[in-house]
Amino acid sequence: MKRNLLAGVALFALAASAAQAQDLVFEPGEDDRFSWDAYEEYVANAPDLTGQTITVAGPWLSSERDSVVAVFDYFEAATGAVVDYSGSDSFEQQIVIDAEAGSAPNLAVFPQPGLLRVMAERGLVEPLEDETRDWIAENYAAGQSWVDLATFDVGGTEDLYGIFFRVDLKSLVWYVPENFEDAGYEIPTTMEELKALTDQIVEDGGTPWCIGLGSGGATGWPATDWVEDMMLRTAEPSVYDQWVANEIPFDDPQVIRAIEEFGYFARNDDYVAGGAGAVATTDFRDSPQGLFSFPPDCYMHRQASFIPAFFPEGTELGLDADFFYFPAYESEDLGAPVLGAGTVVGITNDSDGTRALVDFLKQPIAHEVWMAQGAFLTAHAGVNPEAYATDALRAQGQIIQDATTFRFDGSDLMPGAIGAGAFWTGMVDYAGGADAEGVAGSIQETWESLQ
Numbered sequence: 334m335k336r337n338l339l340a341g342v343a344l345f346a347l348a349a350s351a352a353q354a355q356d357l358v359f360e361p362g363e364d365d366r367f368s369w370d371a372y373e374e375y376v377a378n379a380p381d382l383t384g385q386t387i388t389v390a391g392p393w394l395s396s397e398r399d400s401v402v403a404v405f406d407y408f409e410a411a412t413g414a415v416v417d418y419s420g421s422d423s424f425e426q427q428i429v430i431d432a433e434a435g436s437a438p439n440l441a442v443f444p445q446p447g448l449l450r451v452m453a454e455r456g457l458v459e460p461l462e463d464e465t466r467d468w469i470a471e472n473y474a475a476g477q478s479w480v481d482l483a484t485f486d487v488g489g490t491e492d493l494y495g496i497f498f499r500v501d502l503k504s505l506v507w508y509v510p511e512n513f514e515d516a517g518y519e520i521p522t523t524m525e526e527l528k529a530l531t532d533q534i535v536e537d538g539g540t541p542w543c544i545g546l547g548s549g550g551a552t553g554w555p556a557t558d559w560v561e562d563m564m565l566r567t568a569e570p571s572v573y574d575q576w577v578a579n580e581i582p583f584d585d586p587q588v589i590r591a592i593e594e595f596g597y598f599a600r601n602d603d604y605v606a607g608g609a610g611a612v613a614t615t616d617f618r619d620s621p622q623g624l625f626s627f628p629p630d631c632y633m634h635r636q637a638s639f640i641p642a643f644f645p646e647g648t649e650l651g652l653d654a655d656f657f658y659f660p661a662y663e664s665e666d667l668g669a670p671v672l673g674a675g676t677v678v679g680i681t682n683d684s685d686g687t688r689a690l691v692d693f694l695k696q697p698i699a700h701e702v703w704m705a706q707g708a709f710l711t712a713h714a715g716v717n718p719e720a721y722a723t724d725a726l727r728a729q730g731q732i733i734q735d736a737t738t739f740r741f742d743g744s745d746l747m748p749g750a751i752g753a754g755a756f757w758t759g760m761v762d763y764a765g766g767a768d769a770e771g772v773a774g775s776i777q778e779t780w781e782s783l784q
Contacts, residue, residue, distance in 0.1 A: 391442025460492030545620025553757030668737030
């Protein structure tokens with residue numbers, strides 16, 4: 334039965350009241366940043382789920398928990414259902430335990446598709462409908478990439494097992510606009526231009542890059558992001574997928590080329606603050622500081638969207654610091670690939686209400702409500718970008734929308750002994766001067782030892 338709340342902005346408040354729901358964080362019908370027309374249509378046709386409780390478990394805590402609960406409020410107001418979200422910092426372990434015990438939540442929010450795949454193969458996650466697969470392909474930027482990331486062959490049948498909701502962006506280069514302006518530097522739009530700018534800065538007596546791989550027991554991971562970004566700029570996405578799955582060896586010439594592309598920047602004393610020898614020993618949290626010294630120790634820093642957390646206190650994005658897309662080679666003709674990460678929602682305990690909540694995640698409002706609260710990027714091409722809380726988030730969202738290919742952080746998809754082990758240490762050895770072919774061969778030997 335359809336809930337069939339009458340269309341009309343004025344009735345949104347009634348919808349909320351009828352569901353005995355919550356105070357919606359943004360008043361329906363007000364604030365033109367939101368796609369109220371689409372939500373109005375959704376409300377008018379939403380299923381009546383009064384009396385149903387849908388449980389959701391995920392990794393979001395604190396402010397992230399508050400943000401996603403605010404999203405679910407709109408589903409509750411439209412359907413009469415209750416959504417019970419619980420976050421955990423040990424989600425990856427708990428969801429397996431709960432699923433095996435038969436007490437899994439209805440929906441689980443996986444921080445990476447690897448665990449989703451493992452649970453799907455064990456029959457602990459339900460496939461989604463073909464309609465959802467087609468919808469993602471048509472409505473997400475680089476849509477087929479998102480379909481492929483959550484599509485697994487289980488028992489000889491390929492199905493979609495999750496829908497990505499919230500994206501992280503890694504393919505960024507950070508800089509200080511004032512420094513660029515003073516030196517007369519332009520934002521490069523191709524990798525060829527980025528390399529030319531790197532040489533120009535050296536010619537002008539400056540140092541182009543700050544790079545740091547230090548991260549305590551996880552030292553080396555920033556280099557894996559560099560290599561992954563370079564793989565997407567020097568080889569077809571299918572090669573990236575083969576590499577991540579070890580369907581081609583780690584010491585394949587295409588992988589070695591990507592490692593050496595990282596080395597082009599990191600192993601040149603003239604290119605890196607402190608010289609190449611400082612790359613492996615500089616903590617990644619300290620490495621962007623050189624952007625802000627006077628005169629600058631460096632002009633550019635490649636790092637993900639989270640790095641402003643380690644900028645000097647009071648740094649204003651867009652004014653004191655800004656970013657541009659880590660560009661692709663014009664000569665390689667591989668489009669505009671983007672490296673990132675994200676959370677993917679899968680069904681671990683099926684019900685009609687659960688399927689309805691998955692469908693709700695396709696609504697623009699489900700994304701816009703979190704966008705407006707901050708710290709949320711989406712590949713949904715139907716949202717209003719004006720809903721982003723800041724200009725920086727809006728610009729990062731545009732990079733995702735412009736992407737022709739999206740690939741998940743490769744090291745997160747590899748077995749832990751590789752992606753969080755041999756790959757890290759191998760990159761530290763390479764940054765320290767070891768041969769790329771030898772390092773890659775050693776990583777491959779470790780991978781083979783796991784089989």
